[in-house]
Amino acid sequence: MRHINCKKGSRTLFPGLVLAAFVLAGAGSAWGLQAPPAAAAPAAKSATDSAATAAAPAAKGNEKPTPAAPRMVTVGIPNLVAVLLFAALVFYLCNWVFLDTRFVSTDRVKWGLLVLGGGLAGLAAAILIPVIYAGLPLGVILFGGVSVAYAVHRNTLVTPPLRVLTGAHLVRIRRRLFGRTATEEAESGPVSGVGHQILFMGLDDLPVHVEIGSPAEQLAMNEVERVLHDAIVRRASTVGYLAKLTRGEVKYRISGETYSAKDVERPAAEHFCTIVKRIAHLDPTETRKPQEGRVRAIVATQPFELRIKAAGTVKGEQIAVRIVDVIASQLTLDQLGLAEGAQAALKDALGVQPGLVILSGPPDSGLTTTIHACLRHFDRYVNNVVVFEPHTDVEVENVQHVLVNQEDGPVATAEVRSRIRMEPDVVAFDAVALPEIAALLAEASKEHVVLVGIRAADVVQAITLLTALLGSARALADRLQAVTNQRVVRLLCPDCKEAYRPNPDFLRKANLGAARVDTLYRPPTRPAGGGGKPEVCPKCNNERYVGRTGLFEVMPIDPVAREMIGRGAGAADVRAYIRKSGLRNLQEEGLQMVVEGRTSIEEVLRAVKQAM
Ligand SMILES: [Zn+2]
Numbered sequence: 001m002r003h004i005n006c007k008k009g010s011r012t013l014f015p016g017l018v019l020a021a022f023v024l025a026g027a028g029s030a031w032g033l034q035a036p037p038a039a040a041a042p043a044a045k046s047a048t049d050s051a052a053t054a055a056a057p058a059a060k061g062n063e064k065p066t067p068a069a070p071r072m073v074t075v076g077i078p079n080l081v082a083v084l085l086f087a088a089l090v091f092y093l094c095n096w097v098f099l100d101t102r103f104v105s106t107d108r109v110k111w112g113l114l115v116l117g118g119g120l121a122g123l124a125a126a127i128l129i130p131v132i133y134a135g136l137p138l139g140v141i142l143f144g145g146v147s148v149a150y151a152v153h154r155n156t157l158v159t160p161p162l163r164v165l166t167g168a169h170l171v172r173i174r175r176r177l178f179g180r181t182a183t184e185e186a187e188s189g190p191v192s193g194v195g196h197q198i199l200f201m202g203l204d205d206l207p208v209h210v211e212i213g214s215p216a217e218q219l220a221m222n223e224v225e226r227v228l229h230d231a232i233v234r235r236a237s238t239v240g241y242l243a244k245l246t247r248g249e250v251k252y253r254i255s256g257e258t259y260s261a262k263d264v265e266r267p268a269a270e271h272f273c274t275i276v277k278r279i280a281h282l283d284p285t286e287t288r289k290p291q292e293g294r295v296r297a298i299v300a301t302q303p304f305e306l307r308i309k310a311a312g313t314v315k316g317e318q319i320a321v322r323i324v325d326v327i328a329s330q331l332t333l334d335q336l337g338l339a340e341g342a343q344a345a346l347k348d349a350l351g352v353q354p355g356l357v358i359l360s361g362p363p364d365s366g367l368t369t370t371i372h373a374c375l376r377h378f379d380r381y382v383n384n385v386v387v388f389e390p391h392t393d394v395e396v397e398n399v400q401h402v403l404v405n406q407e408d409g410p411v412a413t414a415e416v417r418s419r420i421r422m423e424p425d426v427v428a429f430d431a432v433a434l435p436e437i438a439a440l441l442a443e444a445s446k447e448h449v450v451l452v453g454i455r456a457a458d459v460v461q462a463i464t465l466l467t468a469l470l471g472s473a474r475a476l477a478d479r480l481q482a483v484t485n486q487r488v489v490r491l492l493c494p495d496c497k498e499a500y501r502p503n504p505d506f507l508r509k510a511n512l513g514a515a516r517v518d519t520l521y522r523p524p525t526r527p528a529g530g531g532g533k534p535e536v537c538p539k540c541n542n543e544r545y546v547g548r549t550g551l552f553e554v555m556p557i558d559p560v561a562r563e564m565i566g567r568g569a570g571a572a573d574v575r576a577y578i579r580k581s582g583l584r585n586l587q588e589e590g591l592q593m594v595v596e597g598r599t600s601i602e603e604v605l606r607a608v609k610q611a612m
Contacts, residue, residue, distance in 0.1 A: 332373055388402045478566070
């Protein structure tokens, strides 16, 4: 936000500075040379240099040489204009540097004086050196040198989108001066936070303003932005930060696995926790007691909610950030990405009362989102709906959210038992892992609608695992209506995805030979910026993907399947039956999305291979 203020400031100062340039240039020429009486204003030329006169073809009447003066000065209007433009540029840039030093928290006096000195020296060279074709370029080089030195210095202090004199920056300048080209206008969708890789917004939807007090704090701010942006792009569900003596340790939780990320080094590490707490409106001076806050982040036009917990531990100060995809958290069944037939089958299954539906997926596959979307399918004003979950990141209106920690064994079981005694119409459980709780849910499905969430890599494994928890398939088979399994896949950026002709052998192997596919899409393989395209894709900020969707397999339980599950048929038999009955599995559903141009083969394979 502050750079917008800079712009405003320089705009108001600009006319004054142009005026100052005129005065200074005029004074310079009057002082350094004897300006001819005919010349209205500054900028000077050598008296002896007649070539300059010849080279000023556009000169009007008042530029006639004055033969009386022995050291006369001839001023061509183009030369005068060139020097004045240069003077205006010097003052515009000096003003910008002065304001920008505050924005990037660098030494204001040092850089201000350096650039101003370079500008004045350049201006003096342009005015005082008799031959303007030598003086002006020398002046430009002098001033350009210090300006570029400052740009290089300040670029090291800010995140890539805020850097100047980069390809993306020049594109932005062009757009500001001349507007978007017709093609850009047609192709670009809504973009928020352009120029930032990550933008923090308060829950009031206003940008978060963090006061930066020192260069080290600015570095810490850059690191906070880098870490959170990186975590969101890598689809992490949680970021952990532990302040150690000399550095900060960063860990991501992605698809249920913990990964070590790049450490935050000193001096940024010293201020990392403080900056995170300021962003989340927590007390930055409190380093021991636990605090919790929330803030939104926009990345590649997508909103995320960050649930931030800060606390002091024996190991050091700790920050944990849970990342919630805001759009996904509000989805209904129609918006999950289910194919038409699968969606109808799932809705039918949810409509059977009493009945049981298994919703499954590996960690971070969007299972909670699906459970919530299923709960939204019920009329929560008429029905009493309760959901048991390990975190309550998102609340569904008119649904009782009950926190259950299954590591507490008996406590958790007692909680579930007492809630089910209150006769809810719909019961959902996010990721059951305890046999006692599985038994309570199976029992409840005799009278109510029960949605059982379970961690599993496919529908057959989900049935096998739940059967194992229950100890018998019989309790399950009678009331089981459908089993789903799912993944999250990223959608290709529509602006920069690249068409290619697929290899026919590959299509045959992927069972797509009959589909007569001529073109598939993939993320751009050439670096951005070629072929006249902007260096940074305005739609996806070069993330290559924009948005995500669910990838589902839905198996409705027909009498044959019910009989197989009831008698405890092996996984291989159930799988063979599913294939025979023509249900598409995750990979086939994913390849269908590839054929539709929505995602890439590599993305589908990555998602489907995600194990438990
Ligand atoms: Zn793009």
